[in-house]
Amino acid sequence: MNGNLFKKEFKRNVFSLILWMIIITVLITVTMAVYRTFAANQSKVMDMISLVPKGLIQFKGVSSFGDLFSVLGFYAANNVIYVMVLGSIYAIVLSSNILLKEEYNKTAEYLLTFPLTRSEIFLSKSAVLIINILLLNLVTSMAGLLCLELVKNDAFNIKPFLILTLYTLLLHILFGATGLFLSTLVKRPRPVTTFCIALVLILYFINTLSRITESVEKLGYLSPFTYVNLDVNNPAYNLEFLNLIYFAGISLLLAVMSFRLYSRRDILT
Amino acid sequence: MNEPIIEITDLSKFYGKDRGIENINLEVRKGEVFGFIGPNGAGKSTTIRILMNLIFPTRGSALIMGKDVVRKTKEIKHKLGYIPSDASTYSSMDINEFLNYCVRFYDVTDGRQRIVELTNLFELDLKRKISDLSMGNKKKVSIIQSLIHNPLLLIMDEPTTGLDPLMKSIFFELLRSENQKGMTIFFSSHILSEVQTLCKRVAIIKEGKIIQIEDIDSMRKKQLKKVTIEFSEPVNIEDFDFLITEKLNTGQENVLSFLYSGNINELVVFLTGKRLNNLMIEEPSLDEIFLHYYRI
Numbered sequence: 315m316n317g318n319l320f321k322k323e324f325k326r327n328v329f330s331l332i333l334w335m336i337i338i339t340v341l342i343t344v345t346m347a348v349y350r351t352f353a354a355n356q357s358k359v360m361d362m363i364s365l366v367p368k369g370l371i372q373f374k375g376v377s378s379f380g381d382l383f384s385v386l387g388f389y390a391a392n393n394v395i396y397v398m399v400l401g402s403i404y405a406i407v408l409s410s411n412i413l414l415k416e417e418y419n420k421t422a423e424y425l426l427t428f429p430l431t432r433s434e435i436f437l438s439k440s441a442v443l444i445i446n447i448l449l450l451n452l453v454t455s456m457a458g459l460l461c462l463e464l465v466k467n468d469a470f471n472i473k474p475f476l477i478l479t480l481y482t483l484l485l486h487i488l489f490g491a492t493g494l495f496l497s498t499l500v501k502r503p504r505p506v507t508t509f510c511i512a513l514v515l516i517l518y519f520i521n522t523l524s525r526i527t528e529s530v531e532k533l534g535y536l537s538p539f540t541y542v543n544l545d546v547n548n549p550a551y552n553l554e555f556l557n558l559i560y561f562a563g564i565s566l567l568l569a570v571m572s573f574r575l576y577s578r579r580d581i582l583t
Numbered sequence: 584m585n586e587p588i589i590e591i592t593d594l595s596k597f598y599g600k601d602r603g604i605e606n607i608n609l610e611v612r613k614g615e616v617f618g619f620i621g622p623n624g625a626g627k628s629t630t631i632r633i634l635m636n637l638i639f640p641t642r643g644s645a646l647i648m649g650k651d652v653v654r655k656t657k658e659i660k661h662k663l664g665y666i667p668s669d670a671s672t673y674s675s676m677d678i679n680e681f682l683n684y685c686v687r688f689y690d691v692t693d694g695r696q697r698i699v700e701l702t703n704l705f706e707l708d709l710k711r712k713i714s715d716l717s718m719g720n721k722k723k724v725s726i727i728q729s730l731i732h733n734p735l736l737l738i739m740d741e742p743t744t745g746l747d748p749l750m751k752s753i754f755f756e757l758l759r760s761e762n763q764k765g766m767t768i769f770f771s772s773h774i775l776s777e778v779q780t781l782c783k784r785v786a787i788i789k790e791g792k793i794i795q796i797e798d799i800d801s802m803r804k805k806q807l808k809k810v811t812i813e814f815s816e817p818v819n820i821e822d823f824d825f826l827i828t829e830k831l832n833t834g835q836e837n838v839l840s841f842l843y844s845g846n847i848n849e850l851v852v853f854l855t856g857k858r859l860n861n862l863m864i865e866e867p868s869l870d871e872i873f874l875h876y877y878r879i
Contacts, residue, residue: 429658
């Protein structure tokens with residue numbers, strides 16, 4: 315890894331990191347702000363919920379309607395879209411551009427002619443990616459925890475919260491690795507941002523569809539969102555070993571493949 | 584002096600089925616100013632991009648300072664400077680920030696001093712943002728970054744694009760001075776007059792292949808003469824075909840200009856009795872010689 319490149323790359327991305335942190339934190343805060351009103355009107359809400367198909371609740375990943383009234387269940391069900399989907403979009407957009415932008419901005423002509431190996435470039439940029447994802451998760455989960463503490467009616471168990479946070483982090487790392495991989499597949503350098511955002515949304519949609527439609531339940535296995543367990547009120551809620559292997563394995567595989575492809579990539583600007 | 588600094592052996596690069604370069608063999612010696620000329624698309628940039636390890640060769644090898652450009656790229660680049668043809672660079676930085684960023688990659692102690700010296704020479708304000716610079720000023724920044732670590736070898740791909748004549752002359756003067764201090768220069772261009780000004784030897788590349796490697800002086804000293812005849816009456820130009828090595832465009836009906844490689848006495852004998860307004864026999868320019876090589 316090269317310190318000079320790492321510092322410059324980190325500095326180059328810090329503004330967008332802060333912006334994403336602010337956006338996600340604000341969304342978490344706004345959502346959690348309605349929790350007390352929601353919980354106070356439990357019977358009215360239950361009457362309303364009884365009118366909507368069960369599938370519409372299932373897409374939120376909770377096993378029963380009542381789970382939505384616990385502060386942690388509410389957090390898991392409502393903030394998934396902000397923390398998981400937006401965080402995944404952030405991770406894939408950052409990672410798909412972190413190597414590729416040097417090519418389409420034509421700065422690769424400088425970067426790759428400094429005394430650096432391709433491995434050093436790849437590792438320095440990947441380190442920036444990982445640290446940005448870690449910082450985003452740290453700040454947004456701290457914001458989430460703070461909101462939970464502020465709006466809770468009763469004490470909640472921190473363990474499911476930490477497990478959910480870890481799942482989110484793993485999901486973001488997986489999308490980070492996917493972005494890196496996609497950028498090494500692009501022959502002619504150009505931004506692939508739109509494609510990456512669409513990919514995250516499609517995978518989230520597949521996950522949602524598989525939760526609410528029994529006939530396409532198996533389709534859900536294609537989406538990484540399926541491997542994030544949101545059922546935080548389940549007493550058996552834990553970090554599942556197979557899911558952990560899934561996230562770590564695929565992320566590692568994509569990262570290794572990206573590294574190999576980048577090491578032999580022709581830089582055409 | 585005769586020790587090679589660049590050795591290219593049977594180097595080929597194909598982009599899928601498209602030819603980049605094919606079986607290129609080239610040797611540049613330490614201390615030389617070597618020209619690499621050819622029109623756009625001939626393979627100049629492909630060759631340079633392989634030397635800079637931006638792209639990988641399909642076949643063959645390239646060594647710089649005796650080291651393989653693929654396997655030992657980092658070691659080589661500590662002593663190598665590069666001016667890309669495209670001067671685009673980190674637009675969010677100012678010049679000072681960019682040059683300091685560049686110099687930190689190298690093990691140099693006088694980097695700061697060198698930056699000040701070179702920016703003064705090229706009359707650049709270190710505080711200016713790169714995105715606000717004109718093409719010519721971006722090129723100056725690019726030139727400076729290639730020299731801040733005092734490289735042993737400087738590879739330049741169309742380095743003068745965007746520079747005004749005054750800056751071009753300052754740049755060439757700087758190159759001469761660096762060359763005298765021992766820096767080898769590999770100068771790729773399609774502008775022959777520039778190559779002629781600076782280089783001692785030149786390689787001509789055509790359609791991905793080297794067609795000639797020659798000293799600039801011996802290239803000039805070839806028997807080629809430029810003959811320009813102004814006729815006072817209409818003549819059948821086809822009668823002169825046997826004399827013409829390379830016909831040159833004059834744009835005038837009664838003026839014939841061509842490169843001549845035969846015996847000058849035979850030319851004079853042939854012209855005896857013809858009604859001429861003017862006859863000029865002179866040394867052809869390098870551009871005219873190049874045109875001849877290029878049509879071979």
